[in-house]
Each structure stands twice: as C-alpha cells, then as structure tokens.
Amino acid sequence: MLMLAKAMHGAMVHIMPYFLSGETKRKGTFITGTASGYHHDVGKYLVAMMIGGDGWEVIDLGVDVGEDKFIQTLEKNPEASIGLSALLTTTMENMRKIVLAIKQKNPDSKILIGSAPVTQDYCEKIGTDFYSSNPQGVGNFLRKLVS
Secondary structure: OHHHHHHHHHHHHHHHHHHHOOOOOOOOEEEEEEEOOOOOOHHHHHHHHHHHHOOOEEEEOOOOEOHHHHHHHHHHOOOOEEEEEOOOHHHHHHHHHHHHHHHHHOOOOOEEEEOOOOOHHHHHHHOOOEEOOOHHHHHHHHHHHHO
C-alpha cells in the first residue's frame, strides 16, 4: 500500500498541473481528513489522490482533525462533500462526534466515511451518507452527486 501511495503521488505531480490549469472542469469540492486522535493518512491520501485525479478539488485537512476545522472549512466551501477516516476503533467515537457537529451546522452536507474498522452499519448508526471500503466507491458516489 505504501508503494502504491508513493507511485500515485509521483504520477499526480505530473498530472495535477493539468487539473489546476482550468482546462479540466471541476466536478466539485471534497474536504477530507482523519478524525481527531488518529495520526496516519495512507488510506485518506490514496482517496484524496484518486478523487483529485477524477476532477474534484480536494481540500486535505491532514491528520488528527477535530470538528472545528471541518466546520470552518465547510463554511468556506458550503457545497463540498466531506470524507472522514478513522483507522482505529478508538477514534471512531471522534468520527461520530465530528459527523454530529457537521450535521447540526449543515444537515444537507454529504459525509462519507471509510477505513478498516468502519462498516455500513456504523455509517447508518452515526448518520453519514455513504460508506466505502475502497477509493473507487468514494469516486462512484461523488460522481452520482453531480450527474
């Protein structure tokens, strides 16, 4: 997985100027970050690269991101969809708190979650709009939003 992330990053260095040139029409904005308490981002990074490569503007908030940063970024980008990752079961509670805070401020926000311990049942339990176990699922869901 780490080798894949490095290879994709290398490719995106060459491809990204085309997306940023304005020649490619942006599909929308995708805000992503790992839930507070979690400090790794390989999975989130792969999703961000794939979504960016698919024509979305990606705002990557990084790791260990709390609800305030997500909400502030969403206020500046109200039409954006949000992707959350929390690889540890102990940080899934922080994911739930972030989702709750975002939905209280902006109930129409589309929130997507993923990571190894996350499931469709958990997605429904915490009130998110989509769960995917892989980056392709995220891309498919986002494309449906704009079609």
